[in-house]
Amino acid sequence: MTAASLTGILAPLSRGMDEMAGAPSPKELIEQELAKASPDWRIIERLSRYEVDAAPTNVRFSVDAGHIQRLGQELVAKPESALTELIKNAYDADATHVTLTFRNHDRLHGELIVADNGCGMTADTIRDAWMRISTTSKQDQARSPRFGRIRAGRKGIGRFAVQRLGKRLLLETEVSGTEKGIRVSFDWDADFRAGRDLYDVFSSASEYEKPVDRSGTRLIISDLRESWPEQVVSRVWKAVLLLQPPFRVAAIAARPDGTIPDPGFEVSINGTTSRQHQSELSLQTTFLNHAIAEISGAITPDGSAWVRLVSEKLGLDDRHDYDGTKFLLTGPVTFSTRYFVYGKGGLSGISARTASEIGRTYGGIRIYRNGFRVLPYGEPHDDWLRLDDDSGRRSILVTARNMNFFGEVALDANVNSALEETSSREGLIENEAFRELQKFVRQGVEWAVTRVGVVRERKTKASQPGFVSKLQPQKPSEAVRELAPQVVAGIIEEISDKTCSSRDESNSVQNSLHSMEVIEKKVLSFAETVLEKSKTYEDYIEQERRDSIEYEEMLRVLASLGLSVATFGHEISGSKEAMIANMTTLSQYVDRLLTPQERMPLQQKMSLLQQTATRIFHLGGYINTLMSHAESRELKPISLRGAIERFLMEFSNYLSGQSIEVVHNLSSAPLRTTEMHASELDAVLLNFLTNSVKSIKKAKVSPRRIRISTALDGNHVLLSFEDNGNGVPPEIADRIFDPFFTTTMTGDDDGAAGPGTGLGLKIVSDIACTYGGSVILGVPEDGYNCCFEFRVLSFTKRSDQ
Amino acid sequence: MTFKGIFIDDNPTEAAYADLLSSPGSLHVSSEKLQEVATLATVIFGQKPDLVALDFRLDELLGTLVSRQGYKGSGLAQLLRDKSSADPASDFPIILLSAEDKIKGYQKDNTAHDLFDRYYIKSEVNSEPSRVQREVVALCRGYKTLKDNWGQLNAGSLLGITNDDAEMVLSQEITSSVYSASAPHVVARFVLRNLIDRSGLLMSISDIAALLGLASAAEVAKLEEHFPRNTRYNGLFSDGWPRWWRHYLEAWVEDLFSSRPLRLTGAERVERFNQQLNVQLVPAKSRWNQSSQERFAVACACCGQPTELRHSVLQFDPYVPRFAQPGRICWYCIHTDAYLHPLRSGKPLIIDQTDMSLAEMVKGMECGSGDEDEC
Numbered sequence A: 001m002t003a004a005s006l007t008g009i010l011a012p013l014s015r016g017m018d019e020m021a022g023a024p025s026p027k028e029l030i031e032q033e034l035a036k037a038s039p040d041w042r043i044i045e046r047l048s049r050y051e052v053d054a055a056p057t058n059v060r061f062s063v064d065a066g067h068i069q070r071l072g073q074e075l076v077a078k079p080e081s082a083l084t085e086l087i088k089n090a091y092d093a094d095a096t097h098v099t100l101t102f103r104n105h106d107r108l109h110g111e112l113i114v115a116d117n118g119c120g121m122t123a124d125t126i127r128d129a130w131m132r133i134s135t136t137s138k139q140d141q142a143r144s145p146r147f148g149r150i151r152a153g154r155k156g157i158g159r160f161a162v163q164r165l166g167k168r169l170l171l172e173t174e175v176s177g178t179e180k181g182i183r184v185s186f187d188w189d190a191d192f193r194a195g196r197d198l199y200d201v202f203s204s205a206s207e208y209e210k211p212v213d214r215s216g217t218r219l220i221i222s223d224l225r226e227s228w229p230e231q232v233v234s235r236v237w238k239a240v241l242l243l244q245p246p247f248r249v250a251a252i253a254a255r256p257d258g259t260i261p262d263p264g265f266e267v268s269i270n271g272t273t274s275r276q277h278q279s280e281l282s283l284q285t286t287f288l289n290h291a292i293a294e295i296s297g298a299i300t301p302d303g304s305a306w307v308r309l310v311s312e313k314l315g316l317d318d319r320h321d322y323d324g325t326k327f328l329l330t331g332p333v334t335f336s337t338r339y340f341v342y343g344k345g346g347l348s349g350i351s352a353r354t355a356s357e358i359g360r361t362y363g364g365i366r367i368y369r370n371g372f373r374v375l376p377y378g379e380p381h382d383d384w385l386r387l388d389d390d391s392g393r394r395s396i397l398v399t400a401r402n403m404n405f406f407g408e409v410a411l412d413a414n415v416n417s418a419l420e421e422t423s424s425r426e427g428l429i430e431n432e433a434f435r436e437l438q439k440f441v442r443q444g445v446e447w448a449v450t451r452v453g454v455v456r457e458r459k460t461k462a463s464q465p466g467f468v469s470k471l472q473p474q475k476p477s478e479a480v481r482e483l484a485p486q487v488v489a490g491i492i493e494e495i496s497d498k499t500c501s502s503r504d505e506s507n508s509v510q511n512s513l514h515s516m517e518v519i520e521k522k523v524l525s526f527a528e529t530v531l532e533k534s535k536t537y538e539d540y541i542e543q544e545r546r547d548s549i550e551y552e553e554m555l556r557v558l559a560s561l562g563l564s565v566a567t568f569g570h571e572i573s574g575s576k577e578a579m580i581a582n583m584t585t586l587s588q589y590v591d592r593l594l595t596p597q598e599r600m601p602l603q604q605k606m607s608l609l610q611q612t613a614t615r616i617f618h619l620g621g622y623i624n625t626l627m628s629h630a631e632s633r634e635l636k637p638i639s640l641r642g643a644i645e646r647f648l649m650e651f652s653n654y655l656s657g658q659s660i661e662v663v664h665n666l667s668s669a670p671l672r673t674t675e676m677h678a679s680e681l682d683a684v685l686l687n688f689l690t691n692s693v694k695s696i697k698k699a700k701v702s703p704r705r706i707r708i709s710t711a712l713d714g715n716h717v718l719l720s721f722e723d724n725g726n727g728v729p730p731e732i733a734d735r736i737f738d739p740f741f742t743t744t745m746t747g748d749d750d751g752a753a754g755p756g757t758g759l760g761l762k763i764v765s766d767i768a769c770t771y772g773g774s775v776i777l778g779v780p781e782d783g784y785n786c787c788f789e790f791r792v793l794s795f796t797k798r799s800d801q
Numbered sequence B: 001m002t003f004k005g006i007f008i009d010d011n012p013t014e015a016a017y018a019d020l021l022s023s024p025g026s027l028h029v030s031s032e033k034l035q036e037v038a039t040l041a042t043v044i045f046g047q048k049p050d051l052v053a054l055d056f057r058l059d060e061l062l063g064t065l066v067s068r069q070g071y072k073g074s075g076l077a078q079l080l081r082d083k084s085s086a087d088p089a090s091d092f093p094i095i096l097l098s099a100e101d102k103i104k105g106y107q108k109d110n111t112a113h114d115l116f117d118r119y120y121i122k123s124e125v126n127s128e129p130s131r132v133q134r135e136v137v138a139l140c141r142g143y144k145t146l147k148d149n150w151g152q153l154n155a156g157s158l159l160g161i162t163n164d165d166a167e168m169v170l171s172q173e174i175t176s177s178v179y180s181a182s183a184p185h186v187v188a189r190f191v192l193r194n195l196i197d198r199s200g201l202l203m204s205i206s207d208i209a210a211l212l213g214l215a216s217a218a219e220v221a222k223l224e225e226h227f228p229r230n231t232r233y234n235g236l237f238s239d240g241w242p243r244w245w246r247h248y249l250e251a252w253v254e255d256l257f258s259s260r261p262l263r264l265t266g267a268e269r270v271e272r273f274n275q276q277l278n279v280q281l282v283p284a285k286s287r288w289n290q291s292s293q294e295r296f297a298v299a300c301a302c303c304g305q306p307t308e309l310r311h312s313v314l315q316f317d318p319y320v321p322r323f324a325q326p327g328r329i330c331w332y333c334i335h336t337d338a339y340l341h342p343l344r345s346g347k348p349l350i351i352d353q354t355d356m357s358l359a360e361m362v363k364g365m366e367c368g369s370g371d372e373d374e375c
Helices: A003-015 A026-035 A041-054 A066-075 A079-092 A123-130 A158-165 A230-243 A352-362 A387-392 A432-455 A476-501 A505-591 A596-630 A640-650 A652-657 A678-699 A760-770 A795-800 B012-021 B037-046 B073-086 B100-108 B110-115 B122-127 B129-148 B155-159 B163-169 B172-179 B184-196 B205-212 B217-226 B246-257 B266-277 B331-335 B353-363
Strands: A097-103 A111-116 A166-174 A180-187 A205-209 A216-224 A266-272 A278-281 A293-299 A305-311 A316-321 A333-339 A364-369 A372-374 A405-411 A660-665 A704-713 A716-723 A774-777 A786-793 B003-008 B027-032 B051-054 B094-098 B118-121 B296-299 B306-308 B312-314 B328-330
Touching: A026 A041, A066 A158, A079 A097, A079 A111, A079 A158, A079 A230, A123 A166, A123 A180, A158 A166, A158 A216, A293 A432, A305 A432, A316 A432, A333 A432, A405 A432, A432 A774, A476 A505, A505 A596, A505 B012, A505 B100, A505 B122, A596 A652, A640 A652, A640 A660, A640 A678, A640 A704, A640 A716, A652 A660, A660 A678, A678 A704, A678 A716, A678 A760, A678 A786, A760 A774, A760 A786, B003 B012, B003 B037, B003 B129, B012 B027, B012 B051, B012 B122, B012 B129, B027 B037, B027 B051, B027 B129, B037 B073, B051 B073, B051 B129, B073 B094, B073 B110, B073 B184, B094 B100, B094 B122, B100 B110, B100 B118, B118 B122, B118 B129, B122 B129, B129 B184, B155 B163, B155 B172, B155 B184, B163 B246, B172 B184, B205 B217, B205 B246, B205 B296, B205 B306, B217 B266, B246 B266, B312 B331, B312 B353, B328 B331, B331 B353
Parallel strands: A097 A266, A364 A405, A660 A704, B003 B027, B003 B051, B051 B094, B094 B118
Antiparallel strands: A097 A111, A111 A216, A166 A180, A166 A216, A180 A205, A266 A278, A293 A305, A293 A333, A305 A316, A333 A405, A364 A372, A704 A716, A716 A786, A774 A786, B296 B306, B312 B328
């Protein structure tokens, strides 16, 4: 029977019994229908209901079909909330993947398909749960059946959400182990009209063939009620972020008790606008790509190991070999992890709070064996690398808790046979091989984060007293941008909650007053937060301004000093040759004197004069050399080897005069700095040299030794400058790069080394920073007591970038 | 005979250089006070000097001159050259003697380059006075030879070659330059620039070390007694700049080795010398890979060390005559950018366009690598 014929039969009933004079009674109509070979049970059901309702001793509620529309509109205020609910439903259905596909979503009447690979619904579930309003089925089952997930969806909102989103819905759902799927279509606006009894609205259902092992649900929502601009889609994305661990979804071997650990949940949103603009949101693009660095490492078959640190944000691509350490028990292993620092502005598009919550919920370095996850490594309570423990005890000061990593170690049972799972499948047997694995990953991670810390100018070890972080506080505008939407959303939520819950007039006034109070508190709190952040930022800017003025003053002092020195050097240099010429000719005249009595005293005086003059000439020559280098304003890649060789040649007389032996170990690799001023590299070498000379003199050591070596260090060139002087005392190690910090306040009697200004290493540090590098105190080789490591970007690597 | 030299410097404290340039019994140089340029040119020319040495900047301490009367050494040299062109019999060498930073000004002033026979940095005179004295005396002697034979110059005699060698040595480029010269200083310039300074017909001791595959000039000196009789150049300016005829040396080595020297590595050449001449020589080492198993060919235009063709690039030189060899720069000097700061001249060397991409490649290579590209 068609819907039209059904309506025809039932029409008299709807007009009321008074108008039915002569017409058959409901009971007669039921009998007539039952007498048919194929009775229409819908007619019988409706007539029976009429009879039941007509009984004078009972009354009951009935539901208008339009109620579905009102529930959709009122329970789900915003379309993005509706969509979020559908994704949460997929999560609750133990899906591992859910895909949202939009078509023409940037305007009205588009289409949205929500497809998941969850457990699907049987016909009974559709009837008894999905299509039953205010069911308690979900409340009765607080956890999902397969993976034991805590239910994320709000109770019974999903079906109204689809109505909220579009005018029509085609629901296709499949359960594993059956050959047929169920397809139900809904036309919300046409069928669920006000005035109709909800019981009288039937949606057509059918079955279709499907593979037996396939399960899942597809919601094809068409004739969308609203357009879906990118920013709304992004809001949906952010709302479901926390459901998704930032790891690949991977199977986990079932536990001995038969329960299956949760392999994870992944959402992807694909969209094509009417103008064929593609949008794609995934955890990779919105979260993982914002890691500050990627760390990877491997143990090779011969037991040697390396770790690599790559950070586009910091311009790092460094590699570290575990020199001298062999990992012979584990077998070949690889690990990789993304490293996050949840600071302000570090993660574009996600608030720091959300990001750190993701970190707390899912962070850690997981272990996978043959592609299966091995628990509990990487779970929130697990600390197999002792990262949380050591961070807590402050033996690592750079950010390095489990929450800061999203990584995995890949094991293969064939080659990592010593790394066996326990019989309870609750981890690996903690044998020597496992401890080796811990050491390998931990050391690699620690090296990498320390390196990041150095580049970000963070204190890396507890042994850096007095270190002042140079983190920039959040700008007030950023704070407003971040907090305002939260405040506005809170206010809207408050208003809509009260509006929904208060139908009663008397409650309405009370609720409004309460809402006003809540809103006022929220606004005041917001204003206070912004004020506080503004103040912090102003203090920071003020401090920066003071520093800047101080630095400018320093530069002015240096500039005028430089001019004076340049003039002085020029004059000395100009006079030098004439002095030598005159002394030489004078010597010649003296040599021509006839008697030794006349000759000897004059020759002695000439010798003293020449020695004294030589010191002045060294100084003049050195200044002149510097000035001639400073003439070049051209930025160009500089051969480290060439620059060092020229520098040593220019200072060979000075160094031999100081009895300093220079050993150099210059790499044969083509080490070229990024484009920089040649004079800057000379200034770096000169500062190191003068510091070394002063330190060596103080140490009164013999032989006096300086060692210069070069190497390629990731995408940096590294220049190490060592000496066997006194070294840098640990208590001042963290201050030596500060401006005006000096240990030599009194004038040194050596011209070139000179008195300390406290600016040398500051300038070296500035030069290193300008060219993407750093200067740090390194570990000296045997026989040396001080080592400065100066890094700038290498030319080749920069070109590659 | 004692030649007479005049030294002009605006700073009286520099007068000591007159003494340093002088060689007792050979050259006496005296200082002359600064005057207005034309007057001074006339005074100098009138004294018929055998050498004039000028500071480049004569306008820093003007003395009695007013500022508009200031001039540079090149201005005075131009007037002197004009006068000697008109009177070749009175021609004389003019050298520039200046501080290092002033020499840079001269190097940038291309129009001044043809006016001076040589330039010397004052520090160079201080550190190597005897070499400088020997060279300036050689200039005086060479000019005297030219002036004595002016009008009847014979290119072969000037270069001290026998008739047998004339056909091999005296190319048209040489004879036409000598016979068409308008004044002795033009011939002097040609001989100094193209024969003495360039490796080609004549070889310096660095060039010989490269040809013979020897480590240094000292090693060459150990062999010199074995060189054929006429190998040493004894022509114009030979007493200032020791040079040897290439064709004699090459023929001698080929005869000794029964092979062209470039077919043998440095180590092989030295081994043959040691065996056949009973000497103890040290072979050259490539600056690029520290190996003596290289076929050394030329002295690097930058560092002067023996270098092999395969580890060197061509130097750009638009004026190289046909009888001379174009310069080459070793890969090490390219790798370390030393060619941008050559030792004496300070003026960056230019790489020939044909080898520019190779030079860029060398800059990015590991030092000592690239042997697989043997050619």
